[in-house]
Amino acid sequence: MTSTPSTRIKVLYIAGAGRSGSTVLCNLLGQIDGFFSCGELYNLYRTPPDQRYCGCGKLVSQCEVWDAILRRTLGDDYGRQTARALQLRNQIARSRYALLWAAPFLRAWAVEKAREYLTLTGQLYRHIADVTQSRVIVDSSKVSSYGQLLAQIPGIDLRLVFLVRDARAVAYSWQRKKLKPSPEGRTHIRTASPARGALSWVGHNVATEMLIGSARVPHLRIQYEEFAASPRRVVERIAQFAGESAPLPGLDGNVVEMQVHHTVGGNPDRFRTGPVTLKPDDEWQFKMKPLDRAITTLLTWPLLLRYGYRL
Numbered sequence: 001m002t003s004t005p006s007t008r009i010k011v012l013y014i015a016g017a018g019r020s021g022s023t024v025l026c027n028l029l030g031q032i033d034g035f036f037s038c039g040e041l042y043n044l045y046r047t048p049p050d051q052r053y054c055g056c057g058k059l060v061s062q063c064e065v066w067d068a069i070l071r072r073t074l075g076d077d078y079g080r081q082t083a084r085a086l087q088l089r090n091q092i093a094r095s096r097y098a099l100l101w102a103a104p105f106l107r108a109w110a111v112e113k114a115r116e117y118l119t120l121t122g123q124l125y126r127h128i129a130d131v132t133q134s135r136v137i138v139d140s141s142k143v144s145s146y147g148q149l150l151a152q153i154p155g156i157d158l159r160l161v162f163l164v165r166d167a168r169a170v171a172y173s174w175q176r177k178k179l180k181p182s183p184e185g186r187t188h189i190r191t192a193s194p195a196r197g198a199l200s201w202v203g204h205n206v207a208t209e210m211l212i213g214s215a216r217v218p219h220l221r222i223q224y225e226e227f228a229a230s231p232r233r234v235v236e237r238i239a240q241f242a243g244e245s246a247p248l249p250g251l252d253g254n255v256v257e258m259q260v261h262h263t264v265g266g267n268p269d270r271f272r273t274g275p276v277t278l279k280p281d282d283e284w285q286f287k288m289k290p291l292d293r294a295i296t297t298l299l300t301w302p303l304l305l306r307y308g309y310r311l
């Protein structure tokens with residue numbers, strides 16, 4: 001498979017730790033003309049299409065956008081093929097393979113092991129671009145090993161947006177209960193203790209740094225706090241980084257008129273439409289228990305300092 005720069009699909013890949021605000025950033029970028037927000041595409045096959053919700057509110061199998069994409073990628077019986085696609089993904093793209101992808105002497109072996117999944121994934125992004133008529137696909141998967149894998153696909157022009165957020169805010173967010181819709185009714189998204197949230201933050205950020213160091217793809221580091229305070233400035237910087245300059249519609253100061261987005265994974269915020277006010281979420285500074293804050297700071301301080309946060 002050979003691809004010239006003009007035929008390669010631009011993928012803006014949001015990397016970093018979970019609970020860093022990537023869902024809102026992904027959807028906001030998706031509102032730029034020619035951009036498409038797919039959410040966490042890594043999770044597309046994790047549940048069957050008749051059990052996974054699209055951001056538009058329909059099941060993936062009933063969403064006209066994803067039905068068309070999946071028919072082209074997996075065939076008309078895609079509902080039965082997703083199990084095989086998930087199996088291929090799990091063989092090589094999970095977080096546990098981050099070190100394997102980052103080691104240059106193992107890369108050739110990993111590429112060979114991932115060959116079928118690489119081909120399938122390249123076709124998936126191509127079909128997303130074709131069906132949605134977009135130039136840039138914004139993917140908030142964040143999983144670094146999956147980012148490493150995307151960097152190996154010749155048809156993809158991968159650009160990495162490294163989203164960082166204060167670890168204390170992330171650990172606090174992990175403690176919050178949030179609802180998510182599912183076919184069985186409304187359930188809560190996962191919660192975690194501050195220590196677990198902090199270690200997850202360290203692990204994902206270190207893995208992202210390994211991705212930047214080894215995959216050698218263009219990258220841009222963004223602080224969530226700056227994005228929440230000045231969304232237009234940050235989104236324009238990211239668009240420029242993607243080599244695009246189209247204006248961002250629906251943003252008035254810090255209030256965004258959130259459109260419907262066909263995202264297949266991510267935080268429940270992906271279902272929100274209408275006016276959404278973006279503001280730095282600093283509740284943790286007043287409500288986080290001192291012990292939880294101390295534990296989180298102790299576990300994360302070297303990286304907090306590296307990313308410009310005060311202890």
Ligand SMILES: [Zn+2]
Binds near residue numbers: 056263
């Ligand atoms: Zn949809």
